[in-house]
Amino acid sequence: MPLATLIHRASLPGPQVSVEQAVQLLEGHYGLSGKLKALGSQQDLNYRVDSDQGQFVLKICRGDYSALELQAQHAGLRHLAEHCQVQAPRVIPAKTGSDLLTLEVDGQAVHVRLLDFIEGQSLTHLDHLPVSVVAGFGRLCGEMDLALANFDHPGLERTLQWDARHASALIAHLLPIIKDDQQRALIAGVVERAERQLQPLVDKLPVQAIHMDITDDNVVWQRDLQRQWQLQGVIDFGDLVRTWRISDLSVTCAALLHHAGGDPFYILPAVQAYHALNPLQPAELRALWPLIVTRAAVLVLSGEQQVSIDPGNEYSRDNLTHEWEILRVATSVPSALMEAAILAAVGQSLPSIEDEGFAPLLPGLVGREFALIDLGVLSPHFDAGNWEQAGIDQRLLAEAATTHGLAASRYGQYRLSRTRPDSAIEPDTFPLHVELQVPHGTAVESPFAGVVHQPAPNLLQLDGPQLSVRLWGVTPSLHSGAALVKGQVLGSVSGPLVVQLCRGASFDAPLFCTPSRAAAWQALCPSPAALLGLACDAQEELDSATLLARRDASFARTQKHYYLDPPRIERGWRNHLIDMQGRSYLDMLNNVAVLGHGHPRMAAVASRQWSLLNTNSRFNYAAVAEFSERLLKLSPDSMDRVFLVNSGSEANDLAIRLAWAYSGGRDMLSVLEAYHGWTVGADAVSTSIADNPKALNSRPDWVHPVTAPNSYRGEFRGADSTPDYVRSVEHNLANIAGQNRQLAGFICEPVYGNAGGISLPPGYLKQVYELVRAQGGVCIADEVQVGYGRMGNFFWGFEEQGVVPDIITMAKGMGNGQPLGAVITRREIAEALEAEGYFFSSAGGSPVSCQIGMAVLDVMEEEKLWENAQVVGGYFKQRLEALIDIHPLVGAVHGSGFYLGVELIRNRETLEPATAETTALCDRLRELGIFMQPTGDYLNILKIKPPMVTSRQSVDFFVDMLAKVLAEGL
Template identity: 80%
Template sequence: MLLATLIHRASLPCPQVGPEQAAQLLEQHYGLTGRLQSLGSQQDLNYRIDSDRGRFVLKICRGDYAAVELQAQHAALNRLQTRAQVRVPRVIKALTGEELLTVAVDGQTLHLRLLDYIDGQPLTHLPHLGREVIAGFGELCGRMSLALADFVHPGLDRTLQWDPRHAQELITHLLATLENLPHRAALEHVAEQVSTRIRPLVDRLPCQAVHMDITDDNVVWQRDAQRHWQIQGVIDFGDLVHTWRIADLSVTCAALLHHAEGDPFAILPAIHACHAINPLQREELQALWPLIVARAAVLVLSSEQQQRLDPDNSYLLKNAEHEWEIFHVATSVPFELMEAAILGSVGEALPPVASQDFAPLLPGLVGREFALIDLGVLSPHFEAGNWELPGIDRRLLDEAAAVHGLAASRYGQYRLSRTCPDSASEPATFPLHVELHLPHGTLLEAPFAGVLRQGVDGLLSLHDADLSVRLWGVKTSLKADSELVKGQILGEVHAPLTVQLCRADLEPPLFCTPSRAPAWQALCPSPAALLGLACDAEPELDPEALLARRDASFARSQKHYYVDPPRIERGWRNHLIDMQGRSYLDMLNNVAVLGHGHPRMAAVAARQWSLLNTNSRFHYAAIAEFSERLLALAPDAMDRVFLVNSGTEANDLAIRLAWAYSGGKDMLSVLEAYHGWSVAADAVSTSIADNPQALSSRPDWVHPVTAPNTYRGEFRGQDSAPDYVRSVEHNLAKIAANQRQLAGFICEPVYGNAGGISLPPGYLQQVYALVRAQGGVCIADEVQVGYGRMGHFFWGFEEQGVVPDIITMAKGMGNGQPLGAVITRREIAEALEAEGYFFSSSGGSPVSCRIGMAVLDVMEEENLWENAQVVGGHFKARLEELIDRHPLVGAVHGSGFYLGLELVRDRQTLEPATEETARLCDRLRELGIFMQPTGDYLNILKIKPPMVTSKRSVDFFVDMLSKVLDEQL
């Protein structure tokens, strides 16, 4: 009887009621008229009505559904109006005062209901759901479950095809009746596994009323002002039933797999959030993944059946692809792995492996000392990118064994050699095994009694009821399926020996990703007890605790990127590497022009440190040599160099030089610009992104002029220079009228803080002439944009065809070594002597000078200026392609390796997409890219990577950027 009911209910086609008929029913029974829009459904028919009385949903289902089931839904809705912390639809009574009507249409007996409409949108077709949204679904499950915990109604005792208690029967029936079914073998295998795992838990699973359809289709969301998704309400109570409590969360998690991008671990935040609100029993946690897999199987089988009954139902066709995706993700990992992950997500764990009864695997080596080789991220064996060499880990173990006789890797030490640059996927860096290099012929014995098996690639494994030990590099004369006693000889070593311990009958990987490491560790614990060897990796510092220590001791105004930043301790070329071996594409570090970890920098610094490092008042060759190198790069008229530690110090000194030379103090600076953090450099900085009080806190000697922003400024286009020059003329006139002497004008020749926007042609020529006419000096702040980064020009001011009086620079000069410079003419430099001598303790030190010269050498030898031009040109062209594909992309600024991508919500009003930009940067970090916003509205991607950046890295960045823009930020 149960199966017959299930089959009947599962095979009901959608009611046949057209829009005109629906409109007649609506006016006849509810007195409503309006515009109707069909809404998708599998077996019911839903119409949205826009009327002058509001927006409603007309729900039509077949009369085969008992009225008491629909009345149960209404009772639940009325209850949730006051009990739940989320909005649910109200039931609208018909003209007769009834909530449920039964009518006949073209020979069909139908049930009719009208509900109010909850504005918002489902997230079904959103490609990516962030962690906070996934957790939001879990929180909602917990709240709904609590609100319905004691709800009872006779209409809840129903036979429903989605009820997981009947999943096995339904799957079995549909498998038997559906011909030409895709993936039949996988479905049959899944059905058997689900049944095996659920059967022992059935009697211990608590039951209650559950919604059974809290999915991306039936939860309505809207974005708030910060572009965060907020739940507006829950709709569609058609699957309300009394069943296992955990069924609700299983349905939600199954739906979320459609957005998981192939990673079933993506659902863990939902489980954690649900458990935090409504704690789940251990048996429920153990049943959860089998129920998710069962739900996936029922979804695809029901969809296949329904499509054959109702081939014109477009809703079914659209959802079929999603449902098969859910099934494939749900069956991509072992049940045991997901059980361990789910338990771990709520702080529970599998029982430990009993290891006290193991016999030694290598009895002849008990008590012998092994060389444990560091293969981790900070290993001293790795330098200059040698970890990228094929087989480097094994070679290091071989070399150690040749010296020490015995060598071993560490279990659970994240391997640097397995990092994957320019990849959105987390690399599998966590070893679930130990590799030992031993004398060939070393005997191995069975650590416990079990059955011997042989697999591919030389795998030899020993299994008992609960455990297996997996071995590679062993030669044996034993036959497969031999039953061994503890201590029996297994074979002998004939190659590097790999040892992996594992629970149950699994085929785990040798390496896993960091996010899966806790779950896999629970299933594949350390083989240390088998080996009698303390070979486990030392525990990492807790990242949250380390960040708390930073915040407790390091001034918090010195911010860090990201709310939960990864711990970065290594870099190589244009990538930064965290402690778990993940490589992040560095798209914002314009300090390391040569890239990270450059061997020349290490060698030059070490050599000079071993000789001398002191202050610049001592006499040594490097300071003269480096100053000469800098002057050779500067315009001919410039003949004096000051060496300092930073761009801030360089700009501060430039302002002092302008004061000393001109005899005045008043400075012109450009709005929206940033020049540093010292008192003087901050005074001429007007970027409200760096200092929200910038515009109201300028001293009276600073005169900001209108920002010559050709994209979103007061005047736009390439012919706007005269309009912007008027602001300069106005301020110069004010200074003259007050009988004050102008000191100078400071400006980035390319608008760095706004993403590398070129100034309008002719702007600096006109401004420099006006400033010099009033006795002021012109300062070109090249700290960010100069030194070859722009590609076509070594200095930014070359683009404007001008020569400044003072050039300031820093950033890439030392490739990370504190190093800055001011270049000017002799008469300006010597004007400062009237105020006393200038001194910078570390500026121009021997180490800094040697590093500065080495940077110039490497830039030339490795053709980095040419790389900035060629690869930078490709970069800009690829970014410009995004303008036609993504409405959010307003413009691409800059050149070479100083680029800006400006995001706007409207290309006419140029409304800045500030919140979208922040979310984009966070999402790029998830995909393995470091990027941060810039500009007064923080809506511009400030793209300034190391100058060694390759075309491959550029393409990866733009592809990921396009992917995120497709995700509807």
């Protein structure tokens, strides 16, 4: 290899051509004039040209570069135009007809070219790229390599500093540029290890023409109407070369690492997408990570060198931060792990281990029965949050050993004890080992021949030709460095025994890993079951995708689920939900579970009452009377009758029937953008197009929607908008009266829950209630979402408006998840229904439901949850409101207590709803460990309604993650 040429090329600063000189070149040789804007480049000079004839890119590079190489780039562009769907720039000929000009500017030779400008933006400035974009980079790389596979040109045989084949020589030359001894030693070490891995593979790597710079700098994208990134094209073919095909993907993956948030597994969707389109050979898959590491080192060294010789180059200086981050992430995990991860991502695996048969590790216990202790998410041993106690797993194992003699954990069973509430970090719940409780003094023997070591206190390691076994809790019988034959005594058990099996000793394996890394770590640290003679592997759980397919095949799809690919949730605790891999998600959705999930009082009360009696309310038992009395104590003094039902929909449906019976009419007023339930009656008065896209044109003739009193984005805005909204009510009442029809009533949420907890304009309900009652109608307060103390400052939503309704409907939080709803009213209204026959709900007011309902009230009082909603909820709103001044997307914060709405907008003047951004934000929050969903007719509001046990810690986590996502850009 011509090393001198390589070093010379790597040491060149960019050409010195001013904007004025570039304008003269453009006008003199291309007949174009326009505005020029400098574009970043490490060694070239690029200008964007905005002219009357279109947009172009003027590229100027040093005359030292071979014209043949530039001609190869042009030929490659023409080839891609014929063989690839991906857009690439066209070369614009000069007046002379040449597509390449070699000129002299101020005594320096330069090459000049003019290319099309592809509209769009690079993504290098974004901290986070969604998985779809990561996969898009990989797919693009695969498409380009397929299209260039049969392209050839003499100019491709070039000496290029970025060509991985020359990396070792370039790195050796540039390494002295790093002045810090530790940094220099780190780079030298990782490069040496990568080179050692690559060496046996290089002769097996396919060679072809590749772009070799498909990065976040050189691929342009645009957002579509749904705010999804769409690929526009590829630019900058300056690194086009004939070399190892896999180098192209390594360059792309390396560039993605500075968006990875420190996680090298982030690149795997790109690898999968490339391989699905353009299958990689086994040698290429094994070479990919060493090439990424090498690329990271070259980026840092080249960047540091370029800044040193061209300190005014802001592009190079700005990129250095990214380049160091790429190197940090690329060296953060063992290379063996990434090789296993890459293979697993494309459905392949490491070579199998030759099994000559292991000697038993614990020969004295062969044939003895172990108690295998369930430490997983659904374990019956875990209750009421006891898994949060330090050392709970070991305590359960010790207790089992006391009873059964021998006990063991299961390899690969996700551990509930390692979940992390209020954390964006994926928890390391997957055990790569087995824990055993066996009698002290039990002999431990070598399962294979090897050398024994003690790399750390209480750790004994036996290294064989292929495998290493790592043991904790063993007192060795031999000195470190001793060679053992298979079956020789290693030592004796002196404490809880931990056994881990690994492929060699070249990496330091953790005892636990995260679910996303489990497949890769399993390949490196397989189950030690064969050594133990114990069937201790975890049983395979039904994955979320398979479960979802089963659900869709039997459960009517009209019953929607959150998210396109929801995790499987089987456990909850307080204000968190836990998936089958032990990840905790902050629950910001569940206004049903007011006491939180898994409350022990609910379990005890339900169990006790089920053991006694559960029947219907036509029988005479104490609970139905006691619960009704307690509900009336919480209600206005004028109310003295309670109906108990199963849900909010049923409660609202019954309330409408009561209004019909009492008034003698059927016509109902309801508010636009509202949701009241799914029964025929409740659905009829529901007008939310988010819940029913046909809501506005499918209401029956007895329903009269009035203008939504939304003082933030409604037809009339501000605190003084009340009279304008009341006029809509007056207009509808006049129409009903003009048709000689009797008004039945008016139903409304006293706080606009479906729109994110927006307060109604001051005095609105007072005026509307007076108008409705004047025409013989009844006023229904739908408190299903906002009532029962959730708002913090008041128990019922109607208290904020200073009114008393005729009928209150309630459900959701009344039963903390038990189907339970209520209609509370006056005697004369309740008894009006008797003329139509008696009312009955089979399960409404059952003994179990009533006991649970009373227990909910007890716990809310004992645990001061109403006070928590006021204090922590008030703090919550303050933190959310602080985002308004920082993030333009946040338009307003509605509500109070634990019923809040964050409204996202694109323009603070027009209040254009940020619908697509809200969807993207919710999806991103889920990745960070938070369940959140949009609401409102435009689905641009975060409806925040968590369990009322939500803590200040959870509030801070939510707001911090929300701020993080907003800062990432949506």
